[in-house]
Amino acid sequence: xxxxxxxxxxxxxxxxxxxxxxxxxxxxxxxxxxxxxxxxxxxxxxxxxxxxxxxxxxxxxxxxxxxxxxxxxxxxxxxxxxxxxxxxxxxxxxxxxxxxxxxxxxxxxxxxxxxxxxxxxxxxxxxxxxxxxxxxxxxxxxxxxxxxxxxxxxxxxxxxxxxxxxxxxxxxxxxxxxxxxxxxxxxxxxxxxxxxxxxxxxxxxxxxxxxxxxxxxxxxxxxxxxxxxxxxxxxxxxxxxxxxxxxxxxxxxxxxxxxxxxxxxxxxxxxxxxxxxxxxxxxxxxxxxxxxxxxxxxxxxxxxxxxxxxxxxxxxxxxxxxxxxxxxxxxxxxxxxxxxxxxxxxxxxxxxxxxxxxxxxxxxxxxxxxxxxxxxxxxxxxxxxxxxxxxxxxxxxxxxxxxxxxxxxxxxxxxxxxxxxxxxxxxxxxxxxxxxxxxxxxxxxxxxxxxxxxxxxxxxx
Amino acid sequence: xxxxxxxxxxxxxxxxxxxxxxxxxxxxxxxxxxxxxxxxxxxxxxxxxxxxxxxxxxxxxxxxxxxxxxxxxxxxxxxxxxxxxxxxxxxxxxxxxxxxxxxxxxxxxxxxxxxxxxxxxxxxxxxxxxxxxxxxxxxxxxxxxxxxxxxxxxxxxxxxxxxxxxxxxxxxxxxxxxxxxxxxxxxxxxxxxxxxxxxxxxxxxxxxxxxxxxxxxxxxxxxxxxxxxxxxxxxxxxxxxxxxxxxxxxxxxxxxxxxxxxxxxxxxxxxxxxxxxxxxxxxxxxxxxxxxxxxxxxxxxxxxxxxxxxxxxxxxxxxxxxxxxxxxxxxxxxxxxxxxxxxxxxxxxxxxxxxxxxxxxxxxxxxxxxxxxxxxxxxxxxxxxxxxxxxxxxxxxxxxxxxxxxxxxxxxxxxxxxxxxxxxxxxxxxxxxxxxxxxxxxxxxxxxxxxxxxxxxxxxx
Numbered sequence: 001x002x003x004x005x006x007x008x009x010x011x012x013x014x015x016x017x018x019x020x021x022x023x024x025x026x027x028x029x030x031x032x033x034x035x036x037x038x039x040x041x042x043x044x045x046x047x048x049x050x051x052x053x054x055x056x057x058x059x060x061x062x063x064x065x066x067x068x069x070x071x072x073x074x075x076x077x078x079x080x081x082x083x084x085x086x087x088x089x090x091x092x093x094x095x096x097x098x099x100x101x102x103x104x105x106x107x108x109x110x111x112x113x114x115x116x117x118x119x120x121x122x123x124x125x126x127x128x129x130x131x132x133x134x135x136x137x138x139x140x141x142x143x144x145x146x147x148x149x150x151x152x153x154x155x156x157x158x159x160x161x162x163x164x165x166x167x168x169x170x171x172x173x174x175x176x177x178x179x180x181x182x183x184x185x186x187x188x189x190x191x192x193x194x195x196x197x198x199x200x201x202x203x204x205x206x207x208x209x210x211x212x213x214x215x216x217x218x219x220x221x222x223x224x225x226x227x228x229x230x231x232x233x234x235x236x237x238x239x240x241x242x243x244x245x246x247x248x249x250x251x252x253x254x255x256x257x258x259x260x261x262x263x264x265x266x267x268x269x270x271x272x273x274x275x276x277x278x279x280x281x282x283x284x285x286x287x288x289x290x291x292x293x294x295x296x297x298x299x300x301x302x303x304x305x306x307x308x309x310x311x312x313x314x315x316x317x318x319x320x321x322x323x324x325x326x327x328x329x330x331x332x333x334x335x336x337x338x339x340x341x342x343x344x345x346x347x348x349x350x351x352x353x354x355x356x357x358x359x360x361x362x363x364x365x366x367x368x369x370x371x372x373x374x375x376x377x378x379x380x381x382x383x384x385x386x387x388x389x390x391x392x393x394x395x396x397x398x399x400x401x402x403x404x405x406x407x408x409x410x411x412x413x414x415x416x417x418x419x420x421x422x423x424x425x426x427x428x429x430x431x432x433x434x435x436x437x438x439x440x441x442x443x444x445x446x447x448x449x450x451x452x453x454x455x456x457x458x459x460x461x
Numbered sequence: 462x463x464x465x466x467x468x469x470x471x472x473x474x475x476x477x478x479x480x481x482x483x484x485x486x487x488x489x490x491x492x493x494x495x496x497x498x499x500x501x502x503x504x505x506x507x508x509x510x511x512x513x514x515x516x517x518x519x520x521x522x523x524x525x526x527x528x529x530x531x532x533x534x535x536x537x538x539x540x541x542x543x544x545x546x547x548x549x550x551x552x553x554x555x556x557x558x559x560x561x562x563x564x565x566x567x568x569x570x571x572x573x574x575x576x577x578x579x580x581x582x583x584x585x586x587x588x589x590x591x592x593x594x595x596x597x598x599x600x601x602x603x604x605x606x607x608x609x610x611x612x613x614x615x616x617x618x619x620x621x622x623x624x625x626x627x628x629x630x631x632x633x634x635x636x637x638x639x640x641x642x643x644x645x646x647x648x649x650x651x652x653x654x655x656x657x658x659x660x661x662x663x664x665x666x667x668x669x670x671x672x673x674x675x676x677x678x679x680x681x682x683x684x685x686x687x688x689x690x691x692x693x694x695x696x697x698x699x700x701x702x703x704x705x706x707x708x709x710x711x712x713x714x715x716x717x718x719x720x721x722x723x724x725x726x727x728x729x730x731x732x733x734x735x736x737x738x739x740x741x742x743x744x745x746x747x748x749x750x751x752x753x754x755x756x757x758x759x760x761x762x763x764x765x766x767x768x769x770x771x772x773x774x775x776x777x778x779x780x781x782x783x784x785x786x787x788x789x790x791x792x793x794x795x796x797x798x799x800x801x802x803x804x805x806x807x808x809x810x811x812x813x814x815x816x817x818x819x820x821x822x823x824x825x826x827x828x829x830x831x832x833x834x835x836x837x838x839x840x841x842x843x844x845x846x847x848x849x850x851x852x853x854x855x856x857x858x859x860x861x862x863x864x865x866x867x868x869x870x871x872x873x874x875x876x877x878x879x880x881x882x883x884x885x886x887x888x889x890x891x892x893x894x895x896x897x898x899x900x901x902x903x904x905x906x907x908x909x910x911x912x913x914x915x916x917x918x919x920x921x922x
């Protein structure tokens with residue numbers, strides 16, 4: 001059995017040879033004496049044209065085989081006179097394996113994205129989703145390849161956790177207590193001693209803090225795993241379950257952090273452009289006509305680097321009516337971010353050194369005592385795609401901050417240990433994996449880049 | 462800044478050059494006029510020897526720098542006259558970045574594995590755990606590399622799920638309902654309409670069913686993600702949170718399934734042997750003296766393939782006192798599995814075609830109607846490491862089985878769709894990632910191959 005991918009890749013090895021292939025019908029057009037089947041086996045974006053003629057004993061049955069039926073076909077691969085493809089398979093034998101009757105939900109017509117979400121188990125059989133999920137897979141691999149080639153250690157942060165990386169954020173609780181009859185203790189509170197872990201646990205919102213522990217042992221590490229937000233936000237950019245990549249580097253300052261983020265993003269895009277040519281052409285044609293130009297712009301330009309203060313100055317001078325007024329101290333909104341990256345610089349822009357009030361406790365306080373060594377990467381078409389920082393490595397400053405925020409110091413004692421025993425400058429960032437997939441495919445809804453998306457009210461499959 | 466890994470790898474590029482390195486002290490021995498620091502930056506299993514002399518202004522301070530303090534060192538890499546390493550760094554400048562005082566929990570002495578688990582944030586700084594987690598990372602990458610090179614699509618199965626892949630198994634519940642005050646409906650039952658997803662949800666125990674949907678769209682796919690079991694089993698081989706690899710292949714029967722499993726396991730082991738030579742030597746010396754011989758045996762032999770019925774015959778004839786009596790129909794116990802793989806065949810053995818009563822509903826029923834097309838891979842030293850099957854692709858047989866098991870047919874309707882619309886023979890297997898890491902490192906407790914393990918009563922960090 002030869003895959004259609006292999007036939008397209010090494011066609012010369014198979015021309016004029018008898019081969020056996022298998023797959024599913026994408027189209028089937030019969031006429032009086034012969035017919036054409038477009039067959040896909042899922043391995044290749046383009047399907048293979050199969051020609052069958054009257055000489056086949058089951059010709060009249062083949063003609064009736066319906067969309068998505070599975071077949072095994074023996075035949076000879078020959079050069080094709082006209083048509084789109086330069087080769088086709090002349091069938092000698094076509095065997096029906098599994099029929100698909102006319103209740104098959106994806107009949108040959110355009111379906112809305114909304115409808116396709118209701119059949120998430122079948123939508124990867126469509127061109128769009130076949131392309132999306134293959135590219136998703138390639139991006140994931142490119143990320144591993146990038147970090148492994150640079151000696152980073154891949155690290156699995158815990159999914160179930162008793163701590164909360166951001167000191168906030170809505171979380172899913174994980175429990176084995178019976179909800180019908182929650183055990184209570186003498187004080188009338190939930191008796192977590194009876195829960196599986198003996199305490200209240202949640203699904204992780206970030207692996208960063210644990211990541212730091214590993215960076216201070218291995219130098220360079222990265223996580224790539226699922227993270228969760230129980231936010232009741234029904235937007236095209238939010239899912240309750242999504243994957244995140246979080247590299248963390250010891251003895252690396254904010255500049256190194258930006259260097260790595262820039263190199264990584266370029267590496268991923270190049271990898272996809274090289275390894276999913278047909279898919280990317282398809283996206284550019286049917287999903288987003290500016291896609292390839294935009295990605296090309298990203299890989300071929302050095303990213304801009306400006307401070308938050310410079311960004312505010314630019315926005316204040318802008319002859320533009322922003323919905324959210326601009327003033328030093330505000331958190332940049334998507335409209336601001338997109339103006340900077342799309343209209344001012346027309347390429348990716350790192351914005352650094354944000355006001356400390358709008359950023360997380362673990363970021364390094366700058367000498368001005370007003371800003372922290374944070375960086376956000378803004379890209380045309382999206383806005384923020386990466387967020388990172390140099391971490392506060394000075395225990396006195398970190399402890400004071402945590403106390404000011406009323407954080408539970410006992411719970412974070414291990415995190416402070418990292419500053420007690422051989423602390424050093426270290427930095428890292430987070431890339432939302434699905435954001436990256438959306439960016440590279442041009443898909444506009446996060447539900448359409450996740451195999452089985454989880455959002456408010458939806459955990460089907 | 463040059464990494465110690467780079468210095469070891471391309472030593473000739475740096476000999477007699479001035480370089481700057483950073484890292485943490487592993488040992489520091491001063492004498493009257495000079496001293497030696499073993500420095501690690503985490504990137505390399507072996508540390509770099511740094512020699513410092515009286516000519517350094519802060520000589521008397523350097524002598525006092527303690528274990529795990531972080532330093533930045535400038536110096537010249539020179540060939541070393543005697544000693545273990547053929548090169549060392551002659552320090553020109555040693556700068557203390559972060560001291561580690563004498564409360565550092567990992568002072569220079571042997572610590573028990575149990576103690577080290579209590580400092581999971583620091584244990585990767587020890588030789589053993591540095592080696593374990595680097596090898597864990599390499600195994601993960603080797604798995605991706607193996608499948609990607611063969612065109613498999615990496616697929617993220619959902620973590621939060623409303624279905625239960627095995628029709629059994631203890632699961633963690635995921636909820637946003639307030640446990641202190643669970644909302645009830647008119648019937649006095651938990652009102653899941655108020656929960657985040659509008660229904661009862663759990664953490665996945667396997668991505669296999671969703672995996673099948675993707676295999677029937679892409680041909681060859683694999684998952685690699687976390688799975689969960691809320692089993693109250695406090696053993697060295699069970700964790701509540703662990704990672705699993707589940708490849709799934711369309712148009713592939715049980716033989717192809719075994720071919721891929723065998724090729725994958727050999728590929729991973731070879732990759733680690735090539736890319737973690739020092740670590741593997743270390744394990745062989747300090748953790749398990751038979752390790753390298755055992756792994757070499759695995760990569761250099763064709764795996765044996767026998768049926769369950771043959772396995773039972775072998776066990777019945779064995780001159781051996783098994784704790785669990787042998788009889789056709791029993792589930793093989795570890796003692797049986799290890800006898801077959803260690804004493805009879807002395808190499809990995811696939812056992813196929815198990816009695817249907819002891820295997821899952823989704824496995825293909827064989828023509829004898831007594832057995833199913835299942836396969837388990839048994840390896841010396843462990844027993845079962847991989848379990849898989851050819852999936853039941855015939856809707857009538859599958860439906861009957863599910864009904865006999867009183868499964869909720871509505872919930873699995875989408876799974877039956879895969880048999881309704883172009884069904885085909887397909888197969889897959891599951892590899893417990895941590896089991897693989899234990900097997901390849903020789904580590905005996907699953908808690909010692911997971912960065913921050915989750916087990917009954919333990920969700921620290």
